[in-house]
Amino acid sequence: MGTFILRRALSSVVVLFLCSVAVFVGVRALPGDPALIMAGETATPAVLTAIRHQFGLDQPLPVQYVDYVNQALHGNFGISTTDQLPVSEILVQRIPVTLEIALLAIIIGVLVGVPAGIVSAVRRGRIADYVSNAFGLIGLSVPHFWLGLLAIWIFAVRLHWLPASGFVGLAEDPVGNLRMIVMPAVVLGMGLSAVLMRQTRSALLGQLSQDYVRTARAKGLSHREQVRHALRNSLTTVTTVLGLQLGALISGAVVVEEIFVIPGFGKLTVDAVLQRNYPVIEGVVIVTVFGYVVVNLLVDLAYAWLNPRLRVSGSAR
Amino acid sequence: MTSDVVALPVLTIGRGTRLRRRFLRRPLAVLGLVLVVLFLLLAVFGPMLTPDPLVQNLSSVFADPSAHHLLGTDDLGRDELARLASGARVSLVAGVLSTALAMVVGTPIGLASGYFRGWLDAVIMRFNDAVLAFPFLIFAVGFAAIFGASLRTVVIALAIGLLPAVVRVARGEAMMLREQDFIDGAVADGARPAGIVFRYLLPNSVNALIVQATVAVPTAIVGEAALSFLGLGLQPPAASWGLMLTSAQQFLVQAPQLAIYPGALIALTTLGFNLLGDGLRDALDPREGR
Amino acid sequence: MTLLSVEHLRVTFDTEDGPVLAVKDMSFTLAAGEILALVGESGCGKSVTAMSIPGLLPTRGVAREGSIRLADRDLTALSERDLETVRGREISVVFQEPTTSLNPAYPVGTQIAEVVRRHQKLRRGQARQRAIELLDLVDIPDPRRRCANYPHQLSGGMRQRVMIAMALACDPKVLIADEPTTALDVTIQAGVLRVIRTLCRTLGTAVVLITHDLGVVAEVADRVVVMYAGRPVEQAPVASLFAAPQHPYTIGLMGALPANALRARSRRLAEIPGVVPPPTSDPDECQFAARCPRADEHCRAARPPLQRRRPDHDTACYHPGQEATHA
Numbered sequence: 027m028g029t030f031i032l033r034r035a036l037s038s039v040v041v042l043f044l045c046s047v048a049v050f051v052g053v054r055a056l057p058g059d060p061a062l063i064m065a066g067e068t069a070t071p072a073v074l075t076a077i078r079h080q081f082g083l084d085q086p087l088p089v090q091y092v093d094y095v096n097q098a099l100h101g102n103f104g105i106s107t108t109d110q111l112p113v114s115e116i117l118v119q120r121i122p123v124t125l126e127i128a129l130l131a132i133i134i135g136v137l138v139g140v141p142a143g144i145v146s147a148v149r150r151g152r153i154a155d156y157v158s159n160a161f162g163l164i165g166l167s168v169p170h171f172w173l174g175l176l177a178i179w180i181f182a183v184r185l186h187w188l189p190a191s192g193f194v195g196l197a198e199d200p201v202g203n204l205r206m207i208v209m210p211a212v213v214l215g216m217g218l219s220a221v222l223m224r225q226t227r228s229a230l231l232g233q234l235s236q237d238y239v240r241t242a243r244a245k246g247l248s249h250r251e252q253v254r255h256a257l258r259n260s261l262t263t264v265t266t267v268l269g270l271q272l273g274a275l276i277s278g279a280v281v282v283e284e285i286f287v288i289p290g291f292g293k294l295t296v297d298a299v300l301q302r303n304y305p306v307i308e309g310v311v312i313v314t315v316f317g318y319v320v321v322n323l324l325v326d327l328a329y330a331w332l333n334p335r336l337r338v339s340g341s342a343r
Numbered sequence: 344m345t346s347d348v349v350a351l352p353v354l355t356i357g358r359g360t361r362l363r364r365r366f367l368r369r370p371l372a373v374l375g376l377v378l379v380v381l382f383l384l385l386a387v388f389g390p391m392l393t394p395d396p397l398v399q400n401l402s403s404v405f406a407d408p409s410a411h412h413l414l415g416t417d418d419l420g421r422d423e424l425a426r427l428a429s430g431a432r433v434s435l436v437a438g439v440l441s442t443a444l445a446m447v448v449g450t451p452i453g454l455a456s457g458y459f460r461g462w463l464d465a466v467i468m469r470f471n472d473a474v475l476a477f478p479f480l481i482f483a484v485g486f487a488a489i490f491g492a493s494l495r496t497v498v499i500a501l502a503i504g505l506l507p508a509v510v511r512v513a514r515g516e517a518m519m520l521r522e523q524d525f526i527d528g529a530v531a532d533g534a535r536p537a538g539i540v541f542r543y544l545l546p547n548s549v550n551a552l553i554v555q556a557t558v559a560v561p562t563a564i565v566g567e568a569a570l571s572f573l574g575l576g577l578q579p580p581a582a583s584w585g586l587m588l589t590s591a592q593q594f595l596v597q598a599p600q601l602a603i604y605p606g607a608l609i610a611l612t613t614l615g616f617n618l619l620g621d622g623l624r625d626a627l628d629p630r631e632g633r
Numbered sequence: 634m635t636l637l638s639v640e641h642l643r644v645t646f647d648t649e650d651g652p653v654l655a656v657k658d659m660s661f662t663l664a665a666g667e668i669l670a671l672v673g674e675s676g677c678g679k680s681v682t683a684m685s686i687p688g689l690l691p692t693r694g695v696a697r698e699g700s701i702r703l704a705d706r707d708l709t710a711l712s713e714r715d716l717e718t719v720r721g722r723e724i725s726v727v728f729q730e731p732t733t734s735l736n737p738a739y740p741v742g743t744q745i746a747e748v749v750r751r752h753q754k755l756r757r758g759q760a761r762q763r764a765i766e767l768l769d770l771v772d773i774p775d776p777r778r779r780c781a782n783y784p785h786q787l788s789g790g791m792r793q794r795v796m797i798a799m800a801l802a803c804d805p806k807v808l809i810a811d812e813p814t815t816a817l818d819v820t821i822q823a824g825v826l827r828v829i830r831t832l833c834r835t836l837g838t839a840v841v842l843i844t845h846d847l848g849v850v851a852e853v854a855d856r857v858v859v860m861y862a863g864r865p866v867e868q869a870p871v872a873s874l875f876a877a878p879q880h881p882y883t884i885g886l887m888g889a890l891p892a893n894a895l896r897a898r899s900r901r902l903a904e905i906p907g908v909v910p911p912p913t914s915d916p917d918e919c920q921f922a923a924r925c926p927r928a929d930e931h932c933r934a935a936r937p938p939l940q941r942r943r944p945d946h947d948t949a950c951y952h953p954g955q956e957a958t959h960a
Contacts, residue, residue, distance in 0.1 A: 037469065037472070040469060041469070041472055044469070044470070045477060049485075052485060052489065053485070151693070163614060163617060163618065164610075164614070166613070166614075166617055167561070167610045167611075167613035167614035167617055168606075168610045168613075169565045169568060169569065169606075169609055169610070169613070170569075171568070171569060171572045171585070171588060171606075172588065172602075172605075172606030172607075172609060172610065175588060175591070175592055175595070175602045175606065176602070176603075176606070178592075178595060179595050179599050179602060183595050183596055183599070236733060237728060237730055237733035237734045238733060238734055238735055238736040238737070240689060240728070240734070241726075241728065241734045241735065241736070241796075241799075242736070243689060243720065244687060244689055244720055244721065244725065244726040244728075245720065245721040245725075245747065245748045245751065245799065246717045246718060246719070246720040246721030246722060246748070246751055246752060247717070247721075247747070247751060248714075248717055249713075255736050255738075255739075258736070258738040258739070259736070259737065259738050270475075272478075273475065273477065273478040273479060274478075274479075276478035276480070276481065277478045277479050277480035277481065277569075278480075280478075280480045280481065280484070280573070281480065281569055281572070281573065284572075284573055285592070295481050295484060296484055296573060296575075299484050299485055299487075299488040299575075300488070300574075302488070307485065310481070311477075311481070314477070314478055314481060315477065318477075318478075332738075333737075333738070361650075364649075365649060368649070
């Protein structure tokens with residue numbers, strides 16, 4: 027188990043390194059001179075040189091990278107080129123907003139998707155299965171941005187139940203905050219629950235046809251207890267899928283925040299790219315990858331905990 | 344896996360016939376096929392049969408359906424049906440091209456990775472994980488920013504996004520196949536590694552790759568729509584389903600139908616491909632319980 | 634005294650390619666404490682027959698006709714809920730693959746204790762104690778420690794012993810052992826068979842042993858039923874069968890010549906040329922005719938019934954016995 031975690035952690039560091047290099051180089055390939063954008067079209071060459079020097083843009087790329095990593099490890103991601111605020115400060119402001127939506131979406135996704143998948147597998151070929159399957163297929167086929175628009179049209183434009191867009195912090199106005207994030211969170215959670223439903227169903231069906239379930243049946247255990255046996259072995263798949271869906275969730279957040287005009291991490295990303303805001307883009311990417319890596323490590327831990335073969339013998343598979 | 348209690352003999356009916364019968368017996372699979380065919384018809388023939396999707400007529404904006412404009416007009420008085428058909432063609436091009444690109448690049452990589460294993464596999468899979476680790480939309484947004492927002496950029500970005508899944512599937516197939524006798528036989532007969540990958544592994548992985556492609560196409564279609572929706576794909580005045588939704592968002596009060604048509608087409612097309620993919624997989628995989 | 638009787642069992646699987654007649658017309662009886670071997674090539678329907686007894690066939694897509702009586706109850710008439718009280722308590726099963734037949738996620742002790750708790754309403758501690766006793770009974774050393782082990786920490790032979798312990802936990806009347814040693818290493822097969830035989834003799838458990846290994850039959854069984862294409866073709870006490878096999882199929886299995894019969898004891902079924910007929914139709918003819926050197930028009934015109942040819946020795950053949958050679 028120790029070696030398993032260590033190996034995972036090491037490979038996470040490699041992933042983090044590769045991504046940070048890719049982004050660092052990629053961002054510098056962006057057209058448009060950030061010094062020019064910062065100083066404005068009328069800046070003199072001397073001012074541009076000064077700005078380049080100030081932000082280290084005149085150094086060779088590897089030097090810039092090492093310098094950047096060094097600073098980032100100390101929590102310093104540079105200064106945003108558009109509003110001159112420290113990137114770390116902006117991130118600290120924006121991330122909780124997205125986290126709140128994402129967390130709510132995950133809760134909705136798990137609470138809807140996993141039970142639906144279980145019911146669908148257990149009542150295979152019955153009405154409940156067809157209903158769950160239809161839900162799963164529709165959830166999988168309806169993109170976030172359309173579901174979001176439909177939700178706005180129905181709940182904001184027609185029924186006036188919820189605001190179409192805008193945002194208030196959770197601390198300032200909890201009720202108002204909830205009213206504003208419920209639509210984005212449900213939109214995001216629906217897609218997730220569809221994926222979870224389908225994966226849970228297929229994992230559980232796979233396990234239900236395993237020999238050990240037949241053994242449980244031969245022991246005289248009830249159908250319910252047979253399902254318990256199979257479910258225990260399906261949970262590993264479900265946790266893995268949840269980990270893999272994180273990327274999709276972040277992608278979804280970008281779209282959803284754009285639709286509902288929520289000042290979160292996703293909107294920050296799109297705006298940063300459109301404004302060629304290097305330091306923010308880099309910060310966004312590093313944080314994204316770091317978060318992804320950490321969550322996957324947690325998923326691996328959960329996986330190891332659920333799978334005794336990994337727990338005891340360490341590096342088996 | 345399953346017990347030998349139900350070890351049934353494989354009957355010798357022609358493989359193609361058998362496959363078609365298994366597929367056609369699933370109503371949902373047939374529905375998927377129908378939806379996909381309708382989408383293809385709209386994308387291929389739609390633009391020929393409808394008015395120019397770019398011609399504006401500011402004197403009849405948000406027009407109701409009429410003989411002249413079957414689905415009415417949009418905020419600039421353009422024929423909605425024509426724009427939907429034109430958008431379908433964009434979706435088709437984006438979906439098929441990016442999938443083809445990802446398959447052509449990813450299949451050999453995955454097959455080689457799974458067949459040779461060792462350090463090559465380790466490096467490829469590390470890289471694959473890194474690409475997977477990255478939220479696709481954030482990557483695509485940056486990619487579009489670097490290379491400019493256009494259909495070509497979108498196709499390449501989508502292909503890169505689809506790559507890891509293709510590599511993974513091809514690798515899995517190769518790892519399964521390399522354990523089989525006929526590969527050993529080919530090696531014993533002196534087949535070269537490249538020959539084994541293309542002559543033996545590739546043909547035997549076709550089924551899995553086709554199923555993967557039916558998953559990739561709708562992913563790409565949604566991806567194109569999402570990027571265009573964010574303003575990072577096709578640019579106005581071109582007609583793309585995603586772009587149409589962007590402008591429709593401003594007119595939700597006056598003309599909600601403008602937001603409903605393109606979205607419904609995206610959903611139905613995606614649904615069609617998903618059903619088709621499920622049906623194909625079930626038909627190809629005789630095991631119960633999928 | 635007859636404990637279990639199967640009469641005119643017919644099992645049809647509904648598949649995408651049409652119905653498959655896995656068992657066509659199977660009848661046999663099992664006396665209390667008796668060890669009966671069901672022998673035949675793979676696909677002859679022996680496993681399906683065995684799994685029909687405790688109702689372990691898939692719940693859908695399977696049609697089962699005929700009767701299966703345990704003492705005075707018809708098991709085919711029981712609901713799934715009632716069958717649950719029979720399985721594991723009156724009829725237990727040991728499967729072929731101990732590796733996949735145990736749940737990888739639970740310690741073996743828990744999996745054994747589960748049966749006891751299900752049927753005997755013991756408390757957790759008592760059930761665990763019983764699991765340790767059972768592991769000791771099937772000769773697993775250090776049972777107290779082994780109880781906490783997961784299946785993957787045990788060897789194949791030990792896993793099968795765990796399966797046996799689980800099956801015998803509630804003193805069942807009938808144990809169905811479906812190829813219990815086929816998946817095991819040759820060197821440990823004998824030990825596992827010995828455990829089954831001695832324990833069942835001690836506990837008075839009757840056994841239906843499914844196998845295609847004639848060596849196993851000779852070593853363990855009291856009586857043998859030979860199956861072919863979903864029907865019994867010969868049944869006899871083990872000594873009588875090995876001394877004088879009557880059906881050409883049985884003779885084929887043993888290696889044709891009487892002199893070889895004894896040597897055949899220690900090996901798998903001999904290869905018989907030809908293939909088993911497809912289980913999609915059931916014409917009125919001897920199903921073995923296509924592969925039989927003795928077959929004539931009579932064999933192809935009507936199915937031979939199972940008839941008593943020697944004391945307690947039945948054969949379904951028009952040309953039985955060792956000398957009956959036709960062109």
